[in-house]
Amino acid sequence: MRYRLFATLVVTSLLGASLTQAATLAPEQRFRTLGDFSAKKAGKPARDVSGLACMPVANGAQRCLLINDEGSFAQFARIAENRITPDATLPIIGANASPDTLGQPPQGICKAPGRFAELDGEAVAYADGAFYVAGSHGCSRKKGEFRLSAFHLARIKVDAEGSPAGKVELTYRLSDMLRAAGPAAPFFGRGLMDDNGLNIEGIAILGDTLWAGLRAPSLGNRGFLVGASLKALFAPGQAPATEAPRVFELPAGSNRGIRDLAPLPDGRLLALLGPAQEQALPYSLMLIDPAKPDVSTALGDLPGRGDDKAESLTVLPPDAKGLAVLIGYDGPKNGHFESYRLPLELR
Numbered sequence: 001m002r003y004r005l006f007a008t009l010v011v012t013s014l015l016g017a018s019l020t021q022a023a024t025l026a027p028e029q030r031f032r033t034l035g036d037f038s039a040k041k042a043g044k045p046a047r048d049v050s051g052l053a054c055m056p057v058a059n060g061a062q063r064c065l066l067i068n069d070e071g072s073f074a075q076f077a078r079i080a081e082n083r084i085t086p087d088a089t090l091p092i093i094g095a096n097a098s099p100d101t102l103g104q105p106p107q108g109i110c111k112a113p114g115r116f117a118e119l120d121g122e123a124v125a126y127a128d129g130a131f132y133v134a135g136s137h138g139c140s141r142k143k144g145e146f147r148l149s150a151f152h153l154a155r156i157k158v159d160a161e162g163s164p165a166g167k168v169e170l171t172y173r174l175s176d177m178l179r180a181a182g183p184a185a186p187f188f189g190r191g192l193m194d195d196n197g198l199n200i201e202g203i204a205i206l207g208d209t210l211w212a213g214l215r216a217p218s219l220g221n222r223g224f225l226v227g228a229s230l231k232a233l234f235a236p237g238q239a240p241a242t243e244a245p246r247v248f249e250l251p252a253g254s255n256r257g258i259r260d261l262a263p264l265p266d267g268r269l270l271a272l273l274g275p276a277q278e279q280a281l282p283y284s285l286m287l288i289d290p291a292k293p294d295v296s297t298a299l300g301d302l303p304g305r306g307d308d309k310a311e312s313l314t315v316l317p318p319d320a321k322g323l324a325v326l327i328g329y330d331g332p333k334n335g336h337f338e339s340y341r342l343p344l345e346l347r
Contacts, residue, residue, distance in 0.1 A: 022284055025300040028324060031337040034085045037077075040070040040118070049328045049335035050201070050311045051124040051260060053131060054079060055162055057317050063162030064314075065090075065131045067121040069330070072149065074121065074133055076162065079326075084337060092133055092154050092168055093119050102233075103173035104240045105148050109189025114145025119152060123213075123260065127205035131156040134212065137178060137188075138199035144191040151175050153210075155234060169234060174200075174212065176241035177228040184224045184247065187217040193277055202261035202313070204269055205230070206290060209246070211269065213258030218276035223252030225261075225271075225288070248293045250286070255279045260313040262325065266347040267291070270299075270325065272313040283310040285325070287344060299342055308332055318346065 037046035046068050054064035061080040072094070076087035096116055097105070123134040135150040155169040178188045178198060190197030192215070202213030208231055214224040227246035235241075252258065252273050259274040269290065274283040285299040302310055312328030316339060323342050328335035 022298045023300045024303055025285070025340050025342075027303070027327075027338040028341050029082055029339050031079075031082045031084050031326065031339065033334040033337070034083055037066060037068070037075055037086045037334050038071075038073070038089050039068070045333045046070075046335070047333055048330050050122050050330060051133075052077070052312045052314045052326070052328055052335075052337075053124040053126040053262075054314060055126055055158075058160075062317070063158075065124050065126070065133070065156070066335075067124045067133055069120055069122055069136070070118060071121075072119040074124065074131075074156075082339075086334075090156065090164065090168075092121065093149055093152055093170065097148055098170060100170070101152070102169070102171040102235070102238065103176065104238060105172050106151055106175040106179070106189070110139035110146035111144035111191065112146070114140055114143070114147040116149045117147050118149060120147070120150035122199070122201045123203040125203045125205045125210070125261075125263075127263075129157060129159075131158060132203060132205060132210065134174065134200050134203045136199050136201070137175060138197055139189065139191050141191075141193060144194070146189070153233060171233050173233045173241040174210075174228060177226060177233075177243075177245040178212070180244055181224065181226045182247040183219060183222075183249070184214060184217055184226070192216055196276065201257070201259045201311070202272065204261040204263045206263055206267060206269070209290075211261060211290070213261040213271060215257040215259060215274075216276040218252065218255050218257050221251055221254055222249045223257045223273065223276075224249060225258070225269075225290075225293075227290070248288075248290070250288065250293065250296055252286075253281070253284075256281055259283065259309075259311055262313045262315045264315060264323075264346060265318075268347075270313060270315065272310060272327070274310060285313075285340075285342070299344065302327065302340070305329060305331075305336075308336065312337075
């Protein structure tokens with residue numbers, strides 16, 4: 001492998017143990033969805049929400065983009081007060097691989113070849129006039145097949161109103177970064193459920209760095225953040241990425257990983273933690289400072305929701321009461337979004 005350098009910062013086991021003592025947070029309010037988000041099957045409401053990212057507030061509302069892990073599209077939405085209004089869908093990939101995709105497709109991974117199918121969209125972020133959408137970058141769940149469609153990172157540039165400005169840009173180069181991701185690298189291209197295989201479930205943008213939060217692998221009490229340069233990911237041409245990523249090891253807890261990420265206005269990150277596979281473990285929130293990851297702070301557990309899975313984390317605009325986040329769920333219709341007030345002050 002051509003990669004030799006990576007930066008790894010390890011958090012103490014004491015902090016990892018403290019996660020088991022986190023208090024349970026209480027939801028502040030339920031957000032109403034005015035209409036249905038689109039599912040893979042036409043006419044059915046979405047029940048597989050996996051990410052929501054929003055532009056800054058303009059005229060009392062936020063323009064947002066929602067992704068689910070079925071289908072190959074994203075969907076715009078509008079949030080105003082405690083109401084979410086679904087809007088138009090946006091195709092991310094087509095029925096076949098695009099020759100315009102940057103970089104080179106990953107080779108020699110997963111148990112068997114598979115067809116070009118869904119995006120398996122797991123994460124969405126917004127920064128500086130563009131939304132970003134990431135596929136899982138993992139083998140298919142049931143058969144462990146390689147489906148190239150899941151190994152895309154997309155950039156959707158938008159205008160001031162949040163309307164697409166130009167075509168969707170696609171790149172394979174995040175796979176190059178994951179293959180160089182320190183202790184997590186050997187798990188790239190392995191099955192999630194039976195081999196602790198690498199899977200992305202959250203992304204966030206800080207400056208030129210795209211941070212990818214890994215659901216798996218979970219190694220001991222460690223979860224992983226992988227930082228990649230946007231400039232390198234979206235450089236013109238088909239050459240693979242050669243730049244080494246940054247790799248942070250976080251005290252996620254045993255058999256837990258990152259289920260979503262969201263940036264704070266002060267340059268820190270919030271992480272939604274949860275089971276690396278399907279273990280009966282709590283979902284929690286953690287504060288991470290990329291400049292000082294050794295002082296990551298547990299903020300509390302989310303209350304149990306039966307079989308529903310907390311998959312989406314979005315920071316709401318600060319108000320007089322402080323900072324709140326919006327949590328969405330995989331399982332119930334339209335994400336069952338609800339807000340939580342956090343015991344946290346911005347710097």
